[in-house]
Amino acid sequence: MKPIISISGLTKTYASGFKALKGIDLDIRPGEIFALLGPNGAGKTTLINIICGIVNRTAGSVLADGHDVVRDYRAARSLIGLVPQELSTDAFETVTSTITFSRGLYGKPPNAALIEKLLRDLSLWDKKNSKIMTLSGGMKRRVMIAKALSHEPKILFLDEPTAGVDVELRRDMWAMVRGLREKGVTIILTTHYIEEAEEMADRVGVIRKGELILVEDKAALMKKLGRKRLRLSLRTRLERIPDALSRFGLELTGGGHELVYSFRSGAEEAGVAALIQSVGDLGLAINDLDTKESSLEEIFVSLVHEPKDAP
Numbered sequence: 001m002k003p004i005i006s007i008s009g010l011t012k013t014y015a016s017g018f019k020a021l022k023g024i025d026l027d028i029r030p031g032e033i034f035a036l037l038g039p040n041g042a043g044k045t046t047l048i049n050i051i052c053g054i055v056n057r058t059a060g061s062v063l064a065d066g067h068d069v070v071r072d073y074r075a076a077r078s079l080i081g082l083v084p085q086e087l088s089t090d091a092f093e094t095v096t097s098t099i100t101f102s103r104g105l106y107g108k109p110p111n112a113a114l115i116e117k118l119l120r121d122l123s124l125w126d127k128k129n130s131k132i133m134t135l136s137g138g139m140k141r142r143v144m145i146a147k148a149l150s151h152e153p154k155i156l157f158l159d160e161p162t163a164g165v166d167v168e169l170r171r172d173m174w175a176m177v178r179g180l181r182e183k184g185v186t187i188i189l190t191t192h193y194i195e196e197a198e199e200m201a202d203r204v205g206v207i208r209k210g211e212l213i214l215v216e217d218k219a220a221l222m223k224k225l226g227r228k229r230l231r232l233s234l235r236t237r238l239e240r241i242p243d244a245l246s247r248f249g250l251e252l253t254g255g256g257h258e259l260v261y262s263f264r265s266g267a268e269e270a271g272v273a274a275l276i277q278s279v280g281d282l283g284l285a286i287n288d289l290d291t292k293e294s295s296l297e298e299i300f301v302s303l304v305h306e307p308k309d310a311p
């Protein structure tokens, strides 16, 4: 399938000489939710801002549905909506007029029904005549989303959409993002809440120091790098791990009452049956057992973690 966004050899060196992006190659598939993860300062916002035409690239190319975002910027921008990290709204305007104006900026004809729907979906309808400056931070963020969607973009960028928002708004946003995807909108989001990427994304990209170090299907990533832990609670207390169990690489925890077995999800599950058999052969009674899967967060931390002695 033809990518909806195609990035190749993209670099950005700021005027200060700082290299924020060092040769990014990335294709975004139409209709997917792509989560871009990375520590502070990795280059996520720079990348998004270049695609959206807010920051100039140093080298490389970015095509949005075949349109070069610099040479053919009008066509490219009309396809794209951006909810930026920083809230910037017209304080003295009303909610409806700022959104109506935003749609007009893209040369789209007025569409009151569409704007009403957007405001209702974002729980802003009863604030439609309020001045933006009178709204709470969470409501201002909803306004930013309505603005970004006002010209019916095919591609939506959400830069840290849920930073500092309450649980309810976060849930509303997730529902809204899913609804947009169902309509075929492609969504690229950056987030520091890894659980958000785990919940929402089809694919995950990890950027570190201006380089894309991984792009992977989320489910495959979790399968490949994820680990499971099996905890066995024993009736008797052990002083140490019995020799007969040494091959499993267990940890003894819970004051000698728990054995913990760590294994790769999907790969080493056969070891579980062997372990339980061996524990039984030793005459150790198991009171309880549970398993825990590593989260995308644990995987992410292991990916971006750098050894302390790295240059």
Ligand SMILES: Nc1ncnc2c1ncn2[C@@H]1O[C@H](COP(=O)(O)OP(=O)(O)OP(=O)(O)O)[C@@H](O)[C@H]1O
Pocket: 014, 015, 016, 018, 020, 038, 039, 040, 041, 042, 043, 044, 045, 046, 047
């Ligand atoms: N205008 C600028 N001039 C010089 N350096 C800049 C400029 N804008 C950003 N940078 C630097 O580029 C790097 C990448 O910044 P960017 O905002 O893209 O990171 P990010 O991954 O979005 O971070 P965060 O998660 O903190 O939002 C940072 O080191 C930042 O200081």
